Amino acid sequence: MKKIVSAAAVCVVAIPTMAASIEMPTVYGKINKAAIYTDQDSTGRTSFAGFADVDSSETRLGVKGKWDLENVEGTYVIEMGLNSSKDSNVTDFRIRMRQAAVGAKTAFGTIKAGQTYTPMDYTILKTDLLSSTVASMAGSDTSARIDGAVSRLGMRYRARTDMVSYETPSIGGLTLSLSTDRDNGMNNDSTDADYGPTHYTGLVKFDRQMGKVDMNLFAGYDTWAEDGEDNTYTLAGAKFGFGNFQLNAAYSIEENDAATKTEINRTYAGAQYTMNKNVFAVTYQLRDEKDAGNEYTQIAAHYRYMFTKKFDMSLTVLTYDVDETAGTQNEATMAAAGIQLKF
Numbered sequence: 001m002k003k004i005v006s007a008a009a010v011c012v013v014a015i016p017t018m019a020a021s022i023e024m025p026t027v028y029g030k031i032n033k034a035a036i037y038t039d040q041d042s043t044g045r046t047s048f049a050g051f052a053d054v055d056s057s058e059t060r061l062g063v064k065g066k067w068d069l070e071n072v073e074g075t076y077v078i079e080m081g082l083n084s085s086k087d088s089n090v091t092d093f094r095i096r097m098r099q100a101a102v103g104a105k106t107a108f109g110t111i112k113a114g115q116t117y118t119p120m121d122y123t124i125l126k127t128d129l130l131s132s133t134v135a136s137m138a139g140s141d142t143s144a145r146i147d148g149a150v151s152r153l154g155m156r157y158r159a160r161t162d163m164v165s166y167e168t169p170s171i172g173g174l175t176l177s178l179s180t181d182r183d184n185g186m187n188n189d190s191t192d193a194d195y196g197p198t199h200y201t202g203l204v205k206f207d208r209q210m211g212k213v214d215m216n217l218f219a220g221y222d223t224w225a226e227d228g229e230d231n232t233y234t235l236a237g238a239k240f241g242f243g244n245f246q247l248n249a250a251y252s253i254e255e256n257d258a259a260t261k262t263e264i265n266r267t268y269a270g271a272q273y274t275m276n277k278n279v280f281a282v283t284y285q286l287r288d289e290k291d292a293g294n295e296y297t298q299i300a301a302h303y304r305y306m307f308t309k310k311f312d313m314s315l316t317v318l319t320y321d322v323d324e325t326a327g328t329q330n331e332a333t334m335a336a337a338g339i340q341l342k343f
Contacts, residue, residue, distance in 0.1 A: 025063035025076075027343075032057050034316075034338035036134060042147045042322075042330035054338060055144060056136035058083040060098055075103040077116065085144075099160055110167045118163050119177035119203045120220040120235065124155045127237055127248050129270040129281045133316045134336045135300035137268060137285055141336075142298065146320050148328030150296050154268030154285030155250055156233055158183065161199075170207070177203040183224070197224040197231075214241040229257035237268075246272040263290040279304040279312075293325035310342040 036049040053059055062079030079099035086094040101114030117125065125131050134141035138159070139151035163181030179201045203220040216239040223232050237250030247270070254264040270283040280303055287296040300318035307313070315337050322330040 021068050023066040025065040027061075027063050029059075029061040029343055030057075031059050031341045032132060032338070033059070033340075034134060034336040036141065036145065036334065036336045038145045038332060038334045040147055040330055040332035042328055042332075047145065049145065053083045053085040054132065054134060054336075055083065055085050055140035056134065056138040057132040058085070062099065071106060073105040075105075077101055107169065109169055111165070113164045115160050115162045117160055118158070118179045118181060118199075118201055119165055119167060120179070120201050120222060121158050121160075123203060123205065123218050123220070123237075124157050124235070124250070127155070127239060127250055127268070127270075128157075128283070129246065129248060129272045130283050130300055130302055130316065132340065133300075133302060133314065133338065134334060135283060135298065135302065135316050135318045142318070142320055142334060146322070146330065146332045146334065148296075148322035148324060148330045149320055149332070150287060152266075153287050153296060153298055154266055154283075155235070155252055156254055156264075156266065173207045175205050175207075177201075177205070179203075197226050199224045212242050215239070226256075231256045244274045246270075246274075248272075261291060264288070265290060277306040279306065294327070295321075295323045297321040297323075312340050314338045314340070 032054045033051055034054050035051050037046070038049070039046045059082045060079055061082060062077060064075070064077040067074040067076065077099050079097075081096050081098045083094055097115060099114070099116045101112055101116035103110060103112040124137070128137045130136055131138070137152070137154040138157050139149065139153045142153075143149045143151045161181040161183060163179050165177060165179035167177040168175050179199075181199050183197050183199055199222055201220065201222040203218060206217045208215050218235075218237050220235040221232065223230060225231070231254075233252060233254045235250060235252040237248070239246070239248045248268070249270070250268045252266045254266070256262045265288040267286040267288075268283070270281065272279065272281040282302070283298075283300045285298045289295070298318055298320050300316060302314060302316045304312050304314040315335070317335045318333070320330075320332045320334065322328050322332075
């Protein structure tokens with residue numbers, strides 16, 4: 001018996017100790033509010049939305065942190081959206097989950113799982129210079145207030161989904177990311193031939209500093225099946241930063257073969273200049289629905305004063321043109337005076 005116990009003790013000692021640690025979470029959040037005024041031709045009226053949440057980049061509260069396990073560097077995040085602009089109905093809650101995900105980084109790459117941004121959607125979000133304003137390419141604020149306006153304007157942005165992703169280590173500035181998700185449908189109905197759409201997405205990025213210029217090039221491809229047909233989204237873009245200037249641009253094509261075949265071409269271009277605590281930006285967005293003959297165009301100008309890195313006040317003015325072949329014709333103007341506090 002003593003020999004057995006001794007042998008067991010030796011085996012236990014011989015097993016490498018897995019040193020694990022979890023960092024205490026950091027509480028973070030953002031309050032993003034704006035007084036929004038809209039004037040549009042199709043209705044012949046103006047409206048004032050009061051001081052509301054910026055729906056495209058809503059108020060939020062979350063915790064995030066890090067964990068370590070031997071040669072694995074991990075992260076975790078839980079984030080809730082607190083949006084007073086929502087109606088609190090069964091599909092549009094004022095308080096809801098935005099992110100709940102974990103990540104693990106090793107010498108072989110980074111894996112993320114849970115509800116968070118796919119690599120493509122995160123790149124799209126960071127390309128939009130006015131993503132935190134009513135002029136965002138997400139289009140949540142304009143589509144809610146302007147007659148005929150649509151969401152996903154200059155780029156097709158799907159926000160956060162329950163997904164799994166893998167990103168390779170950077171090799172000379174080049175990285176490849178792969179992800180898959182169910183588009184938040186979570187449909188397991190056996191009567192649905194497709195069980196809802198499943199997205200398979202790839203993204204290639206190339207980052208390089210050339211003298212005083214920071215260059216970021218990216219290209220992505222997303223495919224998903226719906227009603228037995230394949231749909232695709234192809235994206236290409238570039239970001240250039242030099243001194244106080246930032247220039248971003250992207251072009252994409254979405255082809256939907258399910259039911260009615262459609263092709264949607266999207267164009268985004270933006271420029272930003274920072275001078276001390278002052279930030280000036282302009283953006284141009286076009287959504288061209290080729291088969292339907294519809295065009296949606298937005299031009300926006302933005303000024304932001306940064307009291308600190310975490311507190312700013314801003315003014316955003318945009319024009320929005322809706323030109324539908326067999327539908328709405330509308331020219332609208334929107335102005336928003338905003339305040340943003342991060343912690």
